[in-house]
Amino acid sequence: MKLYGYWRSTTSYRVRIALNLKGLDYDQTSVDLVAGEQQDADYATLNPGQGVPTLVLDDGTVLTQSLAIIDYLDATYPDPAFLPTDAVARAKVLAAAHTIAMDIHPVNNLKVVGRLKSEHGASTDDSINWMHHWMTDGFHAYQGLLPEGPIFSFSDTPTLADICLVAQLYNAHRWGVDMTPFQRLLQIEEAAMKLPAFEAARPENQPDAT
Template identity: 55%
Template sequence: MKLYSYWRSTTSYRVRAALNLKRLAYETIPVDLVAGDQNAQEYAALNAGKGVPMLVLDDGTVLTQSLAIIEYIDATWTQPQLIPREPMARARVMAIAHAVALDIHPVNNLRVIGQLKSRFGATPDQATDWMRHWIIEGFTAVEAMLPDGAPPETPDIAGICITTQAYNARRWGVDLHAFPKIARIEQHCLSIPAIADAHPDNQPDARV
């Protein structure tokens, strides 16, 4: 398999973590979003959304959208289980994953921030304030949704989404002391080599 990925992309981080937890072999193909690699004609022909991640299976099948990719991975390689099979447990876990992937991430996407700067004249400081606002608002909701107690020994899709978004939170100066459940999940997930290896700083295209 080939994973088209950008090192700082939290959506790519999610899929890397899932693939690593499943112990699946894959080749990472860097896509430099800042340089605009995603807009190349060859890439757009494979992924009309012009984003990352994109997973190309051994038979050439192309999968896009991180949560859809993770659902495919979890259904195809069942251990360890990342998405509960029991309907109520699944609904609760997916609600948390969606709170991160659908409420926080889209408004902080590189394309959105680019539009804020180019069309509306947002300064770098204003763009950072924007991102902090939506991370804090989203994490406040997620924190309330999380159960008390220790996180699952094997992270689920919710834990993966939380941990990857926590990377962005720290990057933009959000204090996670206000979110002890989230911080506990992040700490646990990063103690697992499969997820630590998926961290942006450990990618072949990582740079300062």
């Protein structure tokens, strides 16, 4: 398998964690989002959404969108499972994962922040304040969904929710979000980083990290 991604992309980070947790071998090809390589014609043909990640399977099948890729991995390589089998428990894990992947991430990604600057005159400080608002808002929602007791968000092993959370926390630290109200989330992150699969997926540990 070949993963097209970018070291600082939180969506690429999610897929790296998932691949590592499943114990799968994969090659990485960097797509520099800041340099605009996602818009190159060859890559845009591979991924019409002009984003990352893209996972190319050994038979040449191309998969895009991080949650779809992780769903494929979980269906194809079921151990360890990223979602509970119980329908209610599964829905709760998905709700938390979606809080990160659908509420926080889309309004904070590079395309949106770039548009705020280019079309609406947002300054760098304005953009950072924008990201802080949505991350803080989303983290409050996420933390409010969590039960007491488990090491990770919903169990003593990582789920899809934890994969999404840890990747988003990287962005929160990067942009200086005040994490004082989110001690439970930091405890989950600390537990995750003790696992080799999460540690190896860290942005700083990628071959294209600068």
